[in-house]
Amino acid sequence: MSMKNLQIATVGGGCFWCTEAVFEEVKGVESVISGYSGGKVPGRPTYREICSGLTGHAEVVKITFDANVISYEDILVIFMTTHDPTTLNRQGADRGTQYRSVIYYHNDTQKEIAEQVVKALATYYDNPIVTEISEAPIFYDAEKEHQDFYKSNPEYGYCSFVIDPKLAKLRELHSDKLKTTA
Template sequence: MTKDKLEVITVGGGCFWCVEAVLNQIKGVEEVVSGYMGGTVPGTPTYREICSGLTGHAEVVQAKFNPEIISYEELLVMFMTSHDPTTLNRQGADVGTQYRSVIFYHNEEQQIIAEKIVEELTPYYEKTIVTEISPATTFHKAEVSHQNFYENNKDKMYCVVVISPKLAKLKKLYASKLKE
């Protein structure tokens, strides 16, 4: 499939290192980039500015995927079940609006699918799903040190304690959908 036939998904579910590691495992996902979206300040934000919580941006991952291999709907289900969509502005120890659960849709079809997935998953959670569903805005690529973080830092404590268990859960739930 040519690059121009790939579709785009942009999601945030806490620290982008986790979401990036998850999406990188899925068959049909061709490119995964960590970055920032949804803020209100002009210019290109830095990681330090995002971490202040004052820019309004969320840490997100933008991925290009082959819809002939994996659908947008399947990706959203895998995303929603790989983090806790019921905690407002936090994932584990990461707290602040920059760590919110969010789906940024790129067209009306993606919006409809996102709303449907949240509705379908709601009965499986004891608490209310608080995942924001918003139109995509300007995507700002994060600094190089944040790209492929898990692959480059598997021995770091955050990766061992937080990311590796998420990947084990992903493998348990979706083994047939993962890259070899």
């Protein structure tokens, strides 16, 4: 049996509940943690503070993945095609800097791959991609009630109206990258 090659990807594409639900279905993903990054206010932020839009943090997910199973490039392609990377500080009805599209890279290789993926996908969108690409700042885990939100609350209205369509898009575009369920 081969050794795992665990790596970290940190991305934000609007509400972290959506992005977390998407990546929990991806083959090679070991864990997905919802959290906050990129703020200008010191200390651990709370969800309420983030929602004010005043801290500068984005809702993000920290994805631990096995690079022997799925590449960082594939992680980013899935990310970029399951949210709208052309809307500044907005995903659907969610508005504010906390909902910005962002890729936080953890090394120079990730930065180069992120730039290449964004450039390659730009021709698929009618509007310019506004996804921020920045060095990964401190990551703060979100509160417990935000972890595995979709799994815990599949009947919640937001899940039905916002997350379910993103999961359908994931399954349509990336069926070969999904975990199999027994």
